[in-house]
Amino acid sequence: MTMPQQFALDRRLHAFRPDLADARLRGKVEAERFAEGKPMRVALPVVDLREAPRVDSGPQTQLLLGDEVRVFEEADGWCWVQAVRDGYVGYASDFSIENPRGAPTHMVCVPRTFVYPGPDLRFPHTRALSLGSRIAITGEAETRGTRYSILESGEAIIARHVRPVGEHADDYVAVAETLLHTPYLWGGASGFGIDCSGLVQLSMLMTGRNVLRDTDMQAATIGTIVEPDADYGNLRRGDLVFWKGHVAIMADDGTLIHANGHTMSVTFEPLRGAIERIAYLYDYPTVIRRPD
Known part of the structure; x- marks a missing residue:
């Protein structure tokens, strides 16, 4: 980078x-x-x-x-x-x-999941992990038809909720969509609470791409600039729409998904409606970028 x-x-x-x-x-x-x-x-x-x-x-x-x-x-x-x-x-x-011990072998690939003291979802959970968390898996087990991955500690996690480090999702927008309704949290970067640039960063992380954290950094470094038509009709899925201090992801050519303080959640919103709503309080978009 x-x-x-x-x-x-x-x-x-x-x-x-x-x-x-x-x-x-x-x-x-x-x-x-x-x-x-x-x-x-x-x-x-x-x-x-x-x-x-x-x-x-x-x-x-x-x-x-x-x-x-x-x-x-x-x-x-x-x-x-x-x-x-x-x-x-x-x-x-x-x-x-x-201090680091063994290298993580797997990454959580769902928005949120529980860790149990052993391979049984009826056990009281010991903690909850976010999308993007890295853990070391040492084995597998099955209880009543449910597969578990076993951590170094002996704890267990649902096997289908993790994937090997190095295996990545194909579409970062699809990852962002799994975080729909996640609460908005200023500075948040997890499946428990997230902000606008955190949503971009975490979603791209799951596709194997490390991007910078804050909106000004992302607006200067991700992909290439797209000059929008007067009606923004040339935007497509995956494009990033930046305002000063805010960023949203195009889910399709007329809808965006973003973590925002208006709904206090990750939500879909019509592009034109979002532009006019935000312009009323702040300003119009500053730049559109298309990830490589």
Whole structure:
């Protein structure tokens, strides 16, 4: 992925502070000391990545179980990290990050699923996982005709709810459509709550494509620009419609799907209706991009 110049030293994507910086930025930024970053992995189902090391600092994005991070500092209950997948920098609670063990073998491929203490859906579940979570599977079992995949911990998950890492969905729009009615959550990036650019990123992740997190980043880096007709009649499924601070996915030539604060959910909406509704409060679309 080519990084546009406007993000060359964007603090969302580069770990540097006056006292500490990523060693890869030596010679580009000034800091009292530099650190290589310790490879670690997310240990909880969903982890908020915050702008500051405080619980009242709202999440800028979220990390999912199994996501790889580089840890530059551990102090006062917080880790200062950079996500390997999209480069996002922020603070995560120290108990949510662990040393990597075996590499994940499978990825959750449904919006949400439960983990059980053993291979039986009648057992009380131990946790819930989001689409895109990465886990290590060590075996299989069957109970009353239902197939389970067995985790390293001995816990079990419905086998058809995971697929091997490296096996990808074909259509990112179809993935987004599985998240219909998921609650809108500012900074959300999971099947439990998601925002507009999180929907784009998570859906594309499931097709094997890593894209940047925020709308301004996506508007500058995904695919190629499409010049819309006066009536937007030349748009097609998969095109991305960007406003300042918002993005929606074309589900067909006249309908979009997006996570939005208007309905507080992932929903379908007629393109023309969305354009006029958003223009009334904010402005018209700024750019249309067609993923490669």
